[in-house]
Each structure stands twice: as C-alpha cells, then as structure tokens.
Amino acid sequence: MTAQTLILQTGDSVAIALSDLKAGSMIDDLGLAPNSDIPRGHKIALAPHGVGDNLRRYGQVIGQATAPIAPGDHVHSHNLGMADHVAKTDGQQAVKPLAPIQSDRHFLGYHRSDGKVGTRNYIGVLTSVNCSGSVARFIAQAATETGLLDGFPNVDGIVPIVHGTGCGMSAADEGYATLFRTLAGYAQNPNFGGILLVGLGCEVMQVADLVGGRPIRSDGALRYMTIQSEGGTAATVERGLQELRGIAEVANQAQRAPAPLSALTIGMQCGGSDGYSGITANPALGIASDLIVRHGGTTILSETPEIYGAEHLLTARAETPDVADKLLTRIAWWEDYCARNGGEMDNNPSPGNKRGGLTTILEKSLGAVAKSGSAPLRAVYEFGEVIDTNGFVFMDSPGFDPCSVTGQIASGANLIVFTTGRGSVSGYQPVPCVKLATNSEMYRRMQGDMDLNCGDIVSDGVSLEDKGQELLDILINTASGAQTQSEKLGYGGVEFVPWTIGAVM
Amino acid sequence: MTAQTLILQTGDSVAIALSDLKAGSMIDDLGLAPNSDIPRGHKIALAPHGVGDNLRRYGQVIGQATAPIAPGDHVHSHNLGMADHVAKTDGQQAVKPLAPIQSDRHFLGYHRSDGKVGTRNYIGVLTSVNCSGSVARFIAQAATETGLLDGFPNVDGIVPIVHGTGCGMSAADEGYATLFRTLAGYAQNPNFGGILLVGLGCEVMQVADLVGGRPIRSDGALRYMTIQSEGGTAATVERGLQELRGIAEVANQAQRAPAPLSALTIGMQCGGSDGYSGITANPALGIASDLIVRHGGTTILSETPEIYGAEHLLTARAETPDVADKLLTRIAWWEDYCARNGGEMDNNPSPGNKRGGLTTILEKSLGAVAKSGSAPLRAVYEFGEVIDTNGFVFMDSPGFDPCSVTGQIASGANLIVFTTGRGSVSGYQPVPCVKLATNSEMYRRMQGDMDLNCGDIVSDGVSLEDKGQELLDILINTASGAQTQSEKLGYGGVEFVPWTIGAVM
Numbered sequence A, B: 001m002t003a004q005t006l007i008l009q010t011g012d013s014v015a016i017a018l019s020d021l022k023a024g025s026m027i028d029d030l031g032l033a034p035n036s037d038i039p040r041g042h043k044i045a046l047a048p049h050g051v052g053d054n055l056r057r058y059g060q061v062i063g064q065a066t067a068p069i070a071p072g073d074h075v076h077s078h079n080l081g082m083a084d085h086v087a088k089t090d091g092q093q094a095v096k097p098l099a100p101i102q103s104d105r106h107f108l109g110y111h112r113s114d115g116k117v118g119t120r121n122y123i124g125v126l127t128s129v130n131c132s133g134s135v136a137r138f139i140a141q142a143a144t145e146t147g148l149l150d151g152f153p154n155v156d157g158i159v160p161i162v163h164g165t166g167c168g169m170s171a172a173d174e175g176y177a178t179l180f181r182t183l184a185g186y187a188q189n190p191n192f193g194g195i196l197l198v199g200l201g202c203e204v205m206q207v208a209d210l211v212g213g214r215p216i217r218s219d220g221a222l223r224y225m226t227i228q229s230e231g232g233t234a235a236t237v238e239r240g241l242q243e244l245r246g247i248a249e250v251a252n253q254a255q256r257a258p259a260p261l262s263a264l265t266i267g268m269q270c271g272g273s274d275g276y277s278g279i280t281a282n283p284a285l286g287i288a289s290d291l292i293v294r295h296g297g298t299t300i301l302s303e304t305p306e307i308y309g310a311e312h313l314l315t316a317r318a319e320t321p322d323v324a325d326k327l328l329t330r331i332a333w334w335e336d337y338c339a340r341n342g343g344e345m346d347n348n349p350s351p352g353n354k355r356g357g358l359t360t361i362l363e364k365s366l367g368a369v370a371k372s373g374s375a376p377l378r379a380v381y382e383f384g385e386v387i388d389t390n391g392f393v394f395m396d397s398p399g400f401d402p403c404s405v406t407g408q409i410a411s412g413a414n415l416i417v418f419t420t421g422r423g424s425v426s427g428y429q430p431v432p433c434v435k436l437a438t439n440s441e442m443y444r445r446m447q448g449d450m451d452l453n454c455g456d457i458v459s460d461g462v463s464l465e466d467k468g469q470e471l472l473d474i475l476i477n478t479a480s481g482a483q484t485q486s487e488k489l490g491y492g493g494v495e496f497v498p499w500t501i502g503a504v505m
C-alpha cells in the first residue's frame, strides 16, 4: 500500500502529506487523523507543541510554533513562524563528525601525476576567448575525421571547451580573476589526460598569462598556441592536429586502476526543482554524500542564492569559525553583487512555495541543503578555486546550473550528481553527470535522460537509506566508466558557462 | 614608388608618416621636409597654425594648437591639445546630407513577406536557454545525417543558435529585456527562412513569452517546443526533425531575386585594431558606408565604449536633437553600468596609443568612427532593437566583437563588415561577415581568413575612394551569395553571444 505521509527523519515534528488528506480520516501510517483538510506537500503535526517550541523537519529546526499545535494539526504560516534567534543561534551544536568507514570499496580511475584521479580520460581543447572557439571545434572535428585517436584506445575523446567571454573585459577585476581560475581549473581537472590551449592572440585573457607562473599541469601534457601567431585558421588547425597527436601519446598511457573512494570529488546540484526535490532526491543524495565523506571523499555544495537566508544552517556545521566566516563573507558579497546590479536576493518563500506547503525560508533552504547530508562543513571556496581538502565543502556559485557546474569542475570535481524535478537535461564534459529524478511521473516520461528514479521514495515507500546506498553504487560504477544517460546522448558541447561578473565592455 | 605619408582627406592639417621620417629629408609627396624626426604613424603639419587654431584629420577637428605650428613640424602632445569647447561645440554644422544615388545596382536576395530581404536562406534552431543548446545541436546534426535538406535545394543549411544564458536571471530587469530582444530579433532576421525555437521548459526565458504577443514572424515559419513537454531528448529530437521538414518546405520556396541596395542593412565592426585601422580599412569602410547610404541602404555603427569621450562627433551629425539626446542617454547609461560594476570607461588615449602617434581622444575615436563615413546620423537604437529606418544609424553595444555583432544581427543586419589589424577570425551565422585587413603584412599571413586587403592603401598607394568602391562590389557579391572566407571555413557555431547584463543568480 502506498504511504499517505512521509517522515523525513526520526524525531521530526511533522510528516509531509503525499496526497490531499481529509479532515478526520485516519492515516494508518501515522495512527492519527488530520484535524483539518491538509493539501499534498503540506505538513501535519505529529506531537503537541506550545508557543515558542521549535519544530523540526529533516531533523532540522524549521521554525517556532506561534500558536499551540496539537497532533494532527495542519502546520503552516498560521501557526509556524521564524523568530530571529531561531535563525541566528539554533544549531550551534550541529557539528557532528561522521564516523569514518574503513572499506576496500574502490572505483577504477585514471591516476594522475599530481595524485588526483580522473573518472574519464579526455583531451581538452581549451579556449582563452570566444574568438578561438570555432577553431577549437574545427580541430576536434578534424581529429575525428582523420581518425587521430584510432591508435590511442585509452583516450575517451577530444572535448572543445568554448565560451562567450575572454575579451571585452577589464584585466584588473574579479570577473577576469574568476574566468582565469575557471580556465586554469579546467586545464588541471583530472578527467583531462592532456590539454591543448588555443587563443586568438589579441584578447584580454592572454594565453601567455594562463600558462605563465606556476606550471598549469604537473604532467606537462599541455600545449598552446594562438591563431594570430600561427597565421590563421588553416595553419592553426594543422598545427593543432600535430599537437593533439603528441598529447594523445601521453594521455594514452593512462589506464584505469583501483582508486579509493577518497579520490572522488563530487559536485552536487539541483535544477528544475519541484515539491519533491526536498523530500526525495535531495535527502537521498545527502545520504550518499555522507557515505562519500565517511569514505574520505569530497562533496561540494554550491548555488549560494539557494541557501540565502538560511546560511546559518551551514555555518552551524562549520568545523571552525574561519570556515563560517568565509561563508558569511561570500553571502555579503552576494548581497552587494545583487544590489549593485539593481536587484536583490530574495530570502522568503514565494507565494508558489507557500501554496506548495513551504512555510519558512529555513524549510525552503533545507530542501536545497538536504543534498549535503549532515557532514561537518570543512571549507568554503570561491567559484572555480581548486579544492584542496577532503570532506564536505561549499563552493560559491550562482544557482544557474551550467554555470554552477562549470565552477565545480574548475574546482576539481570528477563526478557531478544533479537532482531534478521538472527534468533538466544536460551534460558537462569532461565530467559525467548522474541525474536523479525527484518524482516517478517525470522519471517515466524522461527515462532516457535520467539515471536514477528517487520518486519511488514517495510512490513506492523506498527508504532514503536504501536510495542513498543505491546512489553510491551508481556513483562508483559511473566513476569506473559506466556511461551516464547524458554521455550516451552526447551532451556537453555547449554547457561550459563561465560566470560573467562585471561589465561587458 | 611607395608613398612616405598619407593625407586622409583633402583639407587635413596633417599627414600621417607611413615610415620613420628623418629631420630635413625632403618628402616628395608633400614637397616639404620634417623639422624633426617623426616616427611612423605620427603626424606631420602641412600648414602653419597659431595657438588656438583647430587641426583636422579625416576632415574632422582632432584638437587645437597649444603652441605655434609650422609646416613640417611633428604634431603631438607637445603642441596639440583638446580645449573643452572643441569637444563640446565644434562641428554643430556637421549634418551634411549626402546626395542620393539613383542607380539600378542591385543584389540577388531572398524577399520576405515583411518586405525585408535576406542575403542567405538558413533555418535557425533557436534556443531560449543554455539548457536546450545541446538538443538544438542534436537536431541540426540529425538533420544533416538523415539528409533532411536533400529535397530543399534553396535552403542554405540549419543553424543552431546556442548561448550561455536564459536562466539564473531576474525576469524583471534590463538583462532579461536585452536577451528577449536579441532572441526575438534573431527569429525575425531576414537571413532565416524559418525558425524552430527549442526551450527546456522551466527556464526564466519562457518560450511562451517569446512567441506570445505579436507574431514573431509574419510568414508564420516559426515552430516551437520544449524538451520537458516533449518528454526528453530523444522525443524532442524526433519531433524537431518533423518540424524542420515543415519549415524547410516554406523556406525552400524562397529564391534569389533582384533587390535594391536599399535592402542592405550592414553591421560595421572593428576588432583586433592596430595603428593602420584608422587610416586604411576604417575610412575605406566609411566610404562604402556613404555609398550604401546614398543608395538608400542602412549602415550600423556600434561599440559604444570605443566612441566614448568623442560622442559629440556623432551628435554633431545627428539629424535631430532627439537623435543626439538618445545617444547621450546611452552614454550616461554606460557610465553608470561601468561605475556600478566597479570600473570606469577610459576616454584617454593609452600610453601605447600615444606611442603609436594618437594624441587626443578625438583622434583616437575618429579612427573607430571613420567606419561610418560622413553620412548624417539618422537614429540611435538599443542593443538588438529592430532597426526601422534607412540611412546611417547607431546601435548601442559593448566593443566585444561577438557580442556587438550579435546585437547587430538581432537588430536586422543582413551583412557584417569587420575591419581587423591583428587578425580576428570569426563568423556569424546566419549573416555573412566580410573581413577587411588593415595592413598588408597580416593580410599575406592570414589570407585564408581575410576577404579584402586594405593595407595596400598604405603599401601601394591605393586611394581610399578606390578601396571603398572595391568594397562596395564585394558587399554586393557577398549579399548575392558569394561565400566569405569565414563561411568557407565553417565559422559561426559559437559566436552567438548575447550581452549578459546584471547578476547571474
């Protein structure tokens, strides 16, 4: 029998209605009846609460009772509010280290000379500026047509990384610094066995600056050129093919070999979210995230605008005050970023959110934050900053999916997990992206694009624990080379989207 | 014999040194000798000037003498300055209507039902958001692989128009409005015989909004769909192919037929400029622009940051005070845009400019403005705003080439002319782009990318008039179907770059 309600974590104050509940009609799985009609997606109280009592969902405080609440009551704006000190102080004891798991579980990856491990072995044709993007694609296309990789079976393919910026910008501002980190980060991502960097020549983002200073790759598998120095399109394509052969010889030496789960760096995303995201796919991913962290791996939460107003949920989990401070610094930066662009960050549930049953910003953000499970927050990074620790971390980014994923890959992610309710379709070469459907209806309709249905948590009563374990298995298989749906479909050619910050000049 | 100097317009106060000139060494083409050494690219006085006298180059005032100037003097920062009233008031009589040319010169174009004429006949697969970009490319690729256009010989090809935005933005700000104009403008460009619009479904830039309100194409050759409604990638590609067949049947009915030059709308650009840009390719383009205008056609100047500080050069040519006001309003907007992004517009020649012989901002901007010849300024448009007049017009845009061209095509350009000194390589489907080399050295080196050498104005003494006429012939041939170098090379797949304004959320 299909359950009528869902309790997200033992000890929660409320259950979530999985269908419209009728006043007085007994709910078998709870052993109580609603005191009024409760719409699907809304909350029903499990226990009595006095005014000022905290209520919990996902094991986290979502607000305080503003009126007495009895078991069976509909819990929403009329009896649940968010006192200031709830937002600011609750959960200071939330740093709960997770028990490490000693295990011989492993994946088969490409071990790089800097100690990182790739889950794929692509060659990237990276571009400093939009103006070299077509040539990067011509080179990749010519390589395909001439069978350049025929003798290099260990290379997965050649991936042009093209974008719409790199010039018409100041070389002195944070937009430039952010793009620089992004390009340098891609050049170092372990899923690339080698890089050919192509510039035009006269752009603001100079190839010489990108390859100058410290070596961009410790294996030396980086070559570079500019179209203007080579003498135009045809000459650049010709030399590009020569360089690719040299790079392919290096990249082809890599072979999959066992690697511990600590070598996984997983970017977590949600896009096209719906009312199920926060109760199915996101918390299931949170459980998998905790498992990865307990195995010594790294998981990355991002999408700063989606945690805005509930950032204390994360600062409360920060391992040190410095980590919490760094997150708050980013939040303050975002407030300024939006203000100077004539907008504002919205930290209230929208009317649509409220109709769907979300009462407070805490509750709304918990849905997004649920992806990160319960692990302590070890570090906070800027967009595209190279991640140099294990554990659960935060990387600042917009919520815009391709842009956020681009930052995570620049930061070193070798796997992406993406939850979606409406059905987002996308891929992010060179990194595989595992898609989780939040609801069974969309999963059935878009099965060719989805890698795992989490809707059965609601539709078939599958436990979050089981789903988290199932996801971990999929992640290990994917890391070892099993193709995701988006890889099979050929996604990834347009989804490199660096964050445009600042004026386009 | 190669000329040692160049006089840009009859009546100019100065000539430009085409090689390093030695003090006292007679210059045959001028009949005088320099009074001091004058480096290549710098100015030599042709006539005596008293303090306060205006000096002219390109027939335009570039500043006032700040010390007495004798014929043969080096003219630079030591004796030439820019009094405020030069900047603000000179040239108020600069509106000099050009004599119309009655002629039966024509090109062969595709006549559309709205009266516009295309120079190409492509089908566009337009995307509302980055998240549908891969599917747009899958559809175009599947169409190629299945020979979908085999029965439609009048269709030039299928062009996916993909980009990195469309979501993670406010639907209420000017960034959204600008993107909306850009996408709607592409859908209406006469070089498209039909449009398939593909969205994801949950994005901010809704397909329903794009196709709602007034019809986006008067010929009805627009179909649309979203990936989420269709049920994923495979189903969308399949339906996309069906829709493309229907669109191709409409588009295939178009055939090239004679069209007057008044049907040309030419976007003018410079990128990768050098010291020759302002003395060869740009003024040659200016002459062609005047010819197009005299034939009743439209030419578009853009790249607002490059005229900054010398905007009165254009307001002085404005046909009405309203037109001048609209340009000044955009300039004020730009000052705010840069300031709020923590930067500033720089209206002074840089040290490098000065070393190259540019003395004042007037002189520097004249090089960029030279592209626009001498025609009166009839109208000023915002980025991507549909151009609804003939004559010489200004469309506001960044200087960043692909972004500026994107705006011009959205505004209705059916031909692009692009001058370059360093050697920019790019193409802008569905609109052909004619590349002018500013110097012969780069032309020889990158001949496969360039359509016309203007360097021979300096290296071989070709007159600007002759070069302008030669360019007009090329423009007419190109409009009639002759392929540009960038079309032969296959450019245009990555150069659609909408202007990102505002915060990426």
Ligand SMILES: [Ca+2]
Residues within 6 Å of the ligand: A269, A270, A271, A272, A273, A303, A306, A368, A399
């Ligand atoms: Ca999200």
Ligand SMILES: [Ca+2]
Residues within 6 Å of the ligand: A269, A270, A271, A272, A303, A399, A400, A401, A404
């Ligand atoms: Ca997102």
Ligand SMILES: [Ca+2]
Residues within 6 Å of the ligand: A447, A448, A450, A451, A452, A485
């Ligand atoms: Ca599946």
Ligand SMILES: [Ca+2]
Residues within 6 Å of the ligand: B269, B270, B271, B273, B303, B306, B368, B399
């Ligand atoms: Ca320019």
Ligand SMILES: [Ca+2]
Residues within 6 Å of the ligand: B269, B270, B271, B272, B303, B399, B400, B401, B404
């Ligand atoms: Ca430019």
